[in-house]
Amino acid sequence: MVTPLLDVRDLSIGFGSAPAIVRDVSFQVMPGETVALVGESGSGKTITCRSVLRILPPTARIDSGAITFTAGGQSCNLLTETRRMMRQIRGNRISMIFQEPMRSLSPLHRLGDQVAEVLRLHRDMSKAKAKARVLETFVRVGFPEPARVWKSYPFEMSGGMRQRAMIAMAMVAKPELLIADEPTTALDVTTQAQVLGLIKDLQKETGMAVILVTHDLGVVANMAEQVVVMNKGRVMERGPAPVVLGAPAHGYTRKLFAAAPAIPEVAAPARAQPGNDIILELRDVSKTYTMRAGGWSRPVGITACHEVNLSLERGKTLAVVGESGSGKTTCARIALGAELPDAGGQVLFRPSSNADVVKIHDMNSEERVCFQRQAQMVFQDPYSSLSPRMRIGQTLTEPMEIHGLGSKSERREKAAEMLRWVGLDPSMLTRYPHAFSGGQRQRLSIARALTLDPVLLVCDEPTSALDVSVQDQILCLLENIRDRMGLSYLFISHDLAVVARIADEVAVMRQGVIVEQAPPDTLFYNPRHPYTRALIAAQPEPDVNRPIDLKLVAKGAGAPGSWPEPFRFEGIAVPALTELEPGHKVRCHV
Amino acid sequence: MRQLPDGRYVDEAPWSDDQDLSALERSDMDAPNWVLVWRKFKRHKLGLISGIFLLLSYVMLPFAGFIAPYTPNERSSDYLYAPPQSINLWHEGEFIGPFVYPTQATADLVNYRWTYETDTTRPMPLQFFCEGDTYKLFGLIPSNTHLFCAPEGATVFLWGSDRLGRDVFSRILYGAQLSLTVGLIGITVSFALGIFFGSIAGYFGGRTDWLINRVIEILRSLPELPLWLALSAAVPSNWGPVAVFFIISIILGILDWPGLARAVRSKFLSLREEEYVRAAEMMGAKPGRVIRRHLLPNFMSHLIASATLSIPAMILGETALSFLGLGLRAPAVSWGVMLNDAQNLASIEIYPWTAIPMLPIIFVVLAFNFLGDGLRASLDPYKS
Amino acid sequence: MMFLRYAIYRFITMLITLWVVSILIFVIINLPPGDYLSNQIAELRATGQAEGVAKAEFLRTEYALDRPIWEQYLIWVGMAPGPQGWYGLIQGNFGWSFEFDRPVSEVVGDALWLTVLVNLAAVLFVYMVALPLGVIAAAKSETWVDYTAAFVGYLGLATPNFLLALMLFYYGNKYFDLPIGGLMAPEFEGQPMSWEKVKSILVHLIVPTFVIGTSGAAAMMQRLRANMLDELSKPYVETAKAKGLGPAKLLAKYPLRMAFNPFVADIGNLLPAMVSGSVLVSVVLGLQTIGPSLLTALKSQDQFLAGFVLMFVALLTLIGTMISDLLLVLLDPRIRYGARGG
């Protein structure tokens, strides 16, 4: 029998004096094998992964267990190994992609520097060689302009780009074991396919083993040989992927798998009724950033989005999907006035059907306060949008405090209520943000946005870190509120299944422009644009028997310059968005 | 955990779908923030001890006159530069309660110093709750009862006496009244100004920042020295030393803020770009709120450390100023004044006890430091 | 490009500020009643030196001290002609020191490099001691290393500089044969550099460096420690750890760099502190730096000397602040020099 590369045995971990949060977890990882760790949000997946590298919060305590790592004929217990040895192992033999890449990168160092450091540390490479290697990895994780990424600072990158930088950092040294904690949450499906393909390549190349934490059962089906299902800190079920996915034995596993959404097979397109009660409208919105990366040289302009026109009907959901880095977050921020559009762009908001239009891009302070009460945002990166030195209780009551709503105890009650809505326990109110799991933080962010009972909610990938059952719960909640209170959503997501479920209208973005826009039924029935088609094709399905060809779908639709004639464009000289059929707009030359 | 025939393991423990609410005490949830902070602080032993020490020191201030056996300017002209005396309990193997041995001074005109002879044959018990010189309890109520004093014909100089025969121990107690209060006013002023201007400059940026920065630059490029000299000429002569010192410490504070302001500003310039600050703003938080609730807590550690560090500077500031004729002077007593008298070789080599006031300064400063550190630690979210 | 524009803009601002400061400085040194020469005449009379009075009177007209104050200012700066023509700071003439009876540039010249030397030594001391200690204290917070560092630091802070110097001198001389006061053995003064001279300077620098440096080091160490402690728990530190970075490199590259922000902001203070910060220490330690000259000049209202030294300090401050502003922008890419909103 082959010795496992990593053998986790009876691992129990707790925090402070509270009862253990991870209990008796055991699993093995064979060399070259992929083990998927799935399970409920907050069930201890991240903690388990971190304990392998012994990078746990200072308050964590390991109650029992052993983690044996065997490589090169030698095995050691990672939990008791000397620090020096651990430094030899970290980054070199085992590397990790952290769950929240946005926070995990140093804000003051260029990405290139941060990534190349691993190589210089463990591979003893010259500067130039390391740079070449890093640039190459950048390309492989899907950066079209690796040179720009090399000298960018993290805050200049979109969420998905940061995540890819993190992935590059973990893989560039080609470790023996890769721990990927939800590595593709911020990536669109084609990029995701590219990244997953890269992992597979590396596995083939170097025999790398992978622990893959993910909520996307489609990814599990496509990647994993082994599956470990966790719930409430315990392993519910583990075994080979085909068996577990095919016939879940445990009640929780069954429940979980049942909740997985899928892109519906649309038989006939449904025509949307053109409404006229527009709550939010973006007109000709463009945004150009100046890169700090330049330093002494000429400033470089980055067009994050270009002439975006969107209108959101009251009580409806407008979903934006698209390539990572295509300007979705930028549009969302502009829509909420957090960023100003370039001159000429307009953002209009109508608080109620018969109220006056507010120009978001040009508000006075009175209008601003009023607007800020009515429009809220769920941030893509929940960790950094929560004040690290504020207890969650304070964070949740703050919006109400700002707008002077309710008494102190009412506010607290409401905060507790909100937590319950998003499936969290009110006793967590006294915790600080860092003491939550990724999915829990995402839910906190949603809870905070809801405390003010807004009329407009901008959700930037609100459910990417949630397991499917909790995701289902949250989506239900959102739908519920929308139907009850006429809330309108601007909903950004990579998960087409989620979009298909919740959206009334979908806009597909690529390279800063909208390439196709239609109601979901229309879109999934008859995607016209090559990019949309590529996206749909790249959505993995939770069925081991229907794997997608990662290589193929990763190509996506290729660069805009290689698209079929009517759709092709270079730079920002784009064809107009044309309405091919009522309610279905495609960017093409007719 | 059971292994199924197809090679998978399944957990057998009964499973329920409910949210299991982890058991955290309810009371915890409703406790206001400071209670939570206090609970954490209690675990920081050194901080706690320091806090208690400081508390005692401050509580003692109004009673300094009662505890001190002498009043600050009470001179025993027969006991100049008397060395510290010990309080003994046993005399020739016999317990007779706290007592001192009488001492006798002679002027040694060969070496020009006072030498003291202790008469160890005559133990003289201390008196308790005895009458002595008049002082003011709480600075208001005249009283002449002292906790303990020397018996008739003897002295009790726990930490020796100085050049004029004044009791160093008593003077330190009285000196605390000034050093621990007035000196801290300057810190308060400087912190209030520094934080205020630093944060608005850093947070708003742009023109506000420009203006505040110019003021800071100008203030900083004007050295304090000429100001002090001008001031020492301008203070009305009938002002008491304490009033002068009060004004000085306020001015010290006013001059001191730019350094802090710049530190605050620089930190805020980058903090204001943080996502959670944006989030707060997008929720409609006013600048004041953003600064207080989101920015300042993230700079608390620096502020606490800076405050601790300013304390010795403020207590000792006057020793430097007295070079310019501006420090506190007799009859006011402060630690700085006492140290000022001790700034010569004789105090180091021959009468080392006159430099004892250094000790309380060090103790107080360390206590403030550890208190601050405890506070910092209990505000640190990453510590349990 | 953007940076260059900002730098130029910042430089122009500096010049304007310098001009404002020059007015203020002139006002401040003329604030105390009387002027150098009247005080001098009073002193001469008090000590019965009738002859010196004539000389003082001579200087008064020579240096336009009999003119209205604003006119004196203009002449001093060089924006108006004095009795002997254009002769001001702008033209590169720093004026005359009455107290030392030499041109200001001569009085200051010697002291200047010694000042820089002493303070450079002190600054080096501060950084060499405070940086590693602060980082270690943070990394090993609440251990004996931390407590000892704090204790020693505060010991230095809580001892008046002069007393500390005296003690160090006395015992240093007694037990280690260290020299008392001064910056080099007197016989080396005015001599060309030689190995012996360098040795003498180094030996003489020990106590002043220590005295000037301790307070600075303690302050920097404690602040650094606090800032480091904040940074140590940030996720990016974990990332760095996961890369397998060794502790020293890790601390230095990531959290230290972040924690350094407030100190960069304080660089502005470093330069002027070199001159004015150690004035009193220099006076009591008898260092031949610019500090004692400044104090004498101020006390005796030797206005051109005082004015020049103050202007010099101000210039250093302004340059320092400018450098720190530029560094801030360079070091922290997140900083944008724009106003809030938008």
Added chain:
Amino acid sequence: EGPPPSESSFWKTEVQNGILPPVAERLPSEPLVVDLEAKGRSYGEQGGTLRTLVSRSKDVRQMVVYGYARLVGYDHNYELYPDILRDIEVEEGRKFTLHLRDGHRWSDGHPFTSEDFRYYWEHVALNRELSPAGPPQSMIVDGVLADVSFPDETTVVIEWPTANPQFLQLLAQASPFFIYRPAHYLKQFHADFTDKTTLRRAIKKARVRTWAALHNDRDNMYKFDNPELPTLQPWMNASGTKSSRHVFVRNPYYHRIDKQGVQLPYIDVVEMTVVGGGLIAAKANAGEVDLQARGLDFPDISILKKGESDGAGYRTLLWANGAASQITIYPNLNFADPVWRDVIRDVRFRRALSLGIDRRMINRALYFGLAKEGGMTALAQSPFFDPANLFRWSIYYPAKANALLDEMGLTDRTPAGIRKLPDGRPMEFVIETAGERQEVENALAIVTDTWREIGIKLIMRPLDRDILRNRVYSGLSMSAVWYGWDNGLPQPYTPPEYLAPTHQEFFAWPKWGQYYQTGGEVGEPPDMPAAERLMQLSWDWDHTEDSEARSAIWREMLEIHAEQQFGIGILAEAPQPVVVSERLRNVPDEAKWAWDPGAHFGIHRIDEFYYDDPFQQLTQ
């Protein structure tokens, strides 16, 4: 007579190389021969280096003070005698004939003649550019400028129509009135003697603006900071001012020799180092000085004694201070506040203040009882010393003081027991000090306690020296503390003007002093009978030649002061520690430490001090 002068080893090589003429040619034909035996001193040998410290670099001028080569100087009995001059004749106190020594030379070897006096008088004193305010006041008596003539190379005659009793004292002062200049050296900077282009070049080089400024810069007989300026002092400056160490080497042309024919000074080199004022005691303690008094105060004595017993190689002497009083309180009779002024002008008040001081206690606490307690008056060595003056109103007697104050009607008291002024304010008596001396502070701390018993609250306020002066002169300060009269050893010939309201520097009457000094332009005329009487007496002294009459005037003036307590003296003759190397000889064990007359070490003739073993020191 006497053995031929012997060559000094210091200049030996120069003499051998012909750079210097041999010693016999360097001395004046009639050198001043010092009879050391008569003074109870021993003969020494040349050589050695004397190390001493000062706290400011401008204190190099102390070498002019210590060197004490004057046209006429005081001897150890405070009698005037010709020093640089061979002889001086005074007629009717108004005509002074100065006889120079034939063959006397400047330190650069150039002859010292009446030409040097003429240069000063005609080209410096009377030059409009060098002396814009006109010739010095000291050359003007009763409004008439001196008539100066130069009959021959060695004779100078200065005369006025009326007597100038102060002239000789001025020449003998610690900081003397230099009526001569090294003409041969200074002419090169003088527009009368040097052509414009040469001058212009020199001006430019010196970075000054006019030739007058250049001349002024070079002409520093007292400042002593120009090594090129020839001198007549025993040592000449051999280093620039740039460093903190100033070296003075023996003047090869010095005019004094001892009876054995050895040219003075005995000591070859004086090394004066500038150090921080606070470190002088520490350095002395470490044995780094050979002769030091400046910068040492009585409180340093214990540490000095310790160094001495630790074997640092020195002795610590205690000399008596020569000022009339060590600590004196001057209530300001010209204080701006009218209520206070009236109180202060009441002699009973000043007497009460004096009676309320426990001088014994202060003496004991500060000086181990070694100083002389009592009011400000002439010291015991002066012929005018009278114990009655010393003790008048200056014995601690609080009951009497209280009675005096009660008698003034100041009987109202605040609850704290402080008397009230006539207008109801509490009597808070502010004393301003220069904040330089710890002993003053300590003394006032003791005074505070005893004054409280007579119902007066003392508030001490330390200020900077210049600020203090300005405040006193403008009448803003209620009272000030300073030393007593510099000259505590008046002789009949000592002008007593400093006892009369003629100087604002006497802090009790700044305005009266200004009135006199400015001829009535500013200030106020004296309006108290006692002050007017002092004024009259001073005038009388000026206009009498008779020693008896002058003595009588002196006595009366001193008595007025004792009665009036214008300056409330506390102590006199406080011991001044003097650190002397164990190997240094001829240093008197007991002496006066006085500025004027005395010139500190000057009057004790430092040029006669010598090292026991000068060459041992060299090899060290």
